Amino acid sequence: MTSTSQQFFSSLRERLGPEAVDTAPETLARYGANLLPGGDRLPSGVVYPGSTEEVQTVVRAANTHGVKLWPLSTGENRGLGYKSPVRPGQVVVDLGRRMNRIVEINESLAYAVVEPGVTYAQMYEELGRRGHKLMMDTTSGPPEGGILGNTLEKGAGYSPYFDHFGMSCGYEVVLPTGEVVRTSDGALPGSQTQYLSKYGYGPFLDGLFIQSNLGIVTRMGVWLMPRPPVVRSFFFSFPDDEDLGDIFELVRPIKLNNVVPTLLKVTGDLYAVGTEETYPFGRTGGRTPLSAELRKELREKHGLGAWIVSGAFYGATEEAVQPLIERVKAHFLKSGKARYISHAEAEKSRILKIHIDTFSGQPTRDELGLLRWRPGGGAAWFLPATPMVGRVANEHQALSRRILAEHGFDLILEYACGPRMSRALHLLIFNRQESEERxxxxxxxxxxxxxxxxAGYPVARAPIDVQDEVMARLQGVPEVLSRIKKALDPQGILAPGKYGIE
Ligand SMILES: Cc1cc2nc3c(=O)[nH]c(=O)nc-3n(C[C@H](O)[C@H](O)[C@H](O)COP(=O)(O)OP(=O)(O)OC[C@H]3O[C@@H](n4cnc5c(N)ncnc54)[C@H](O)[C@@H]3O)c2cc1C
Known part of the structure; x- marks a missing residue:
């Protein structure tokens, strides 16, 4: 440890108390861990501020001693960075450990105010304690992941409130120089509408703090929806890989015309069965990737096809939603290839229940089973955009299958479909313990x-291993961001290198 970091840690021990700083080797190992190919990146220490004022103290001390910081909310960013800083030696500021209060839930205006450590599981439990009058949108990832950290990563769920940044409002931010700024209507002292009116007055600043290193967000409003009395999902299983093109053509009008309020998921066979199964090395004699025949055998074991389409309706009663289900049934079954699976039938399947849960705002652990598809604990997300055009979807499928197969990996892919664009959620699972495979x-x-x-299809989020490479492909934006970074963080103390911003 350098003498400047030593001075930094001693000054924080003095000001925040000894328990607010941890430099024990096992702690550094835990916070340096990630699941990515590039390897772990150990921080030089971890600090645990307990309030916005303490975050300001940490930031000011970092400026005084020239120390680099890496903020974390809950540190559950699995397959993108987990707890690990982008560069070794940065000091992790673990906000979630002590700043984990649900500050407010307003039931009539349907919003909550959260600190960085508030998890999906915690919010679900609190809403339940209050009688489930309100419903949050959740990811299908770890329930101990945080609402604020996920929002700052441009994370998303699947209900009508899927766009987590879009459904957040009013940030409290500690700038890299230590001042506090409140965005949206919160900029007016005494404002009564900070968590209600998203865009505020003047240029919209909130976006500067998303996927960035321009501030530490210490509080945020999140919009909730009134929980519908009835949530009814629907599923259609399609038998063949090439059906993806037809599926996209069927999904697009359903979303453009707003027939279905949720996103539509188009889940590939291994994304589905990989939550329950592991790679059958015994059957393949150790060869990878899985052959088309074995893949078919595996999905048929679970009564599923190559692609499973799912979505959900919300309503006052079962009778109110049934005609809507009939409408999508007629739409998908006209393809002649789809098999309908009802909500009741799907509830009996652990694999399909994951989707029912996410459409119902209920966190689930079951999708994490995908991380065990191969041994050795390696996982990385690849998240490009695919237009809602069947031809392009099949081209993308072929491209991904080819590249993954050339490298010996399986296509584990789910499309989260909106009206115009779908996020292609590719999960690369590999043995991180084997150096060649890694x-x-x-x-x-x-x-x-x-x-x-x-081919012209950018990604929306990237693992820390490649954040700088992805940014370097963009034109114009990196230069603007670098100028803003220099203005807001003249000493470059906040997460330099994150998303390729220096
Ligand atoms: C099987 C599986 C399924 C998944 N499904 C989904 C899904 O459906 N949707 C989805 O979006 N993700 C999904 N994920 C990805 C991921 O696990 C979640 O997005 C996770 O909730 C994000 O991590 P976090 O909330 O713990 O944020 P953190 O790890 O705390 O932080 C995430 C990032 O934001 C920055 N940050 C955090 N807090 C602050 C702050 N207060 N101020 C400034 N910067 C900050 C951090 O530096 C980091 O770069 C999935 C993962 C797996 C393995």
């Missing part, structure tokens, strides 16, 4: 990013 996974991730970028 390096191959790194090459595969880069080959996917390159191929999609060359």
């Amino acid at each position: 390096q191959r996974a790194g090459r595969c991730m880069r080959a996917l990013i390159q191929a999609y970028a060359d």
Whole structure:
């Protein structure tokens, strides 16, 4: 540890108390851990502020001693960075440990105010304690993941409130120089509408704090929806890989015309069965990836096809939603290839229940089963955009299958479909303990990013291993961000290198 970091840690021990600083080797190992091909990145220490004022103290001390910080809310960003800073030696500011209060729930205006450590599981429990009058949108990821951290990553769920940034309002931010700024209507002292009116007055600042290193967000409003009395999902299973094109053509009008209020998920076979199964190395004699025949066998074991389409309706009664279900049934069954699976039938399947849960605002642990598809604990997300055009979807499917197969990996893919664009959620699962496989996974991730970028399809989020490379492909924006960074963080203390911003 350098003498400047030592001075930094001693000054914080003095001002925040000894328990607010941890530099024990096991703590550094835990916070340096991630699941990515590039390896762990150990911080030089971890600090646990307990209030906005204490975050200001940490930031000011970092400026005084020239120490670099890495903020975390709950540190559950699995497959994108987990707890690990973008660069070794940065000091983790774990906000979630002590700043984890649900500050307010307003039931009539349907919003909550949260600190960084508030998890999906915690909010679900609190809403339940209050009689489930309100429903939150949740991810299908770890229930101990945080609402604020996920929002700052441009995370998303699947209900009508899927767009977590869109459904957040009014940030309290500690700037890299230590001042506090409140965005949206919160900028007016005494404002009564900070958590209600998103865009405020003048240029919209909130976006500056998303996927960035321009401030530490210490509080945020999140909009909730009144919980509908009845949530009824529907499922359609399609038998063949090439059906993806037809599925996209069927989904687009349903979303453009707002027939279904949720996103529509189009889940690939291995994304579905991989939550329950592990790679059958015994059957393949150790060969990878899984052959089309074995893949078919595995999905048929679970009564599923190559793609499963799902969505949900909300209503006052079962009778009110049934005609809507009949309408989508007629729409999808006209393809002649789809098999309908009802909500009641799906509830009996652990695999399909994951989707019912996410459409119902209920956190689930079951999708995390995907992380066990292969041994060795490696996982990385690749998240490009695909237009809602069947031809393009099938081209993308072929591109991804080819690149993954060339590197010996399986296509584990789910599309989260809106009216115009779908987020193609690729999960690359690999053995991180095997150095050759780990390096191959790194090459595969880069080959996917390159191929999609060359074809004109950017990603929305990227693992810390490649954040700078992805940013470097953009034109104009990196230069503007770098100028803003220099203005707001002249000493470059806040997470330099995050999302490629210096
Ligand atoms: C099987 C599986 C399914 C998943 N499903 C989904 C899904 O449906 N949707 C989805 O979005 N994700 C999903 N994920 C990804 C991920 O696990 C979640 O998005 C996770 O909730 C985000 O991590 P977090 O909330 O713990 O944020 P953190 O890890 O705390 O932080 C995330 C990022 O934001 C920054 N940050 C955090 N807090 C602050 C702050 N207060 N101020 C400034 N910067 C900050 C951090 O530096 C970090 O870069 C899934 C993962 C897995 C493994």
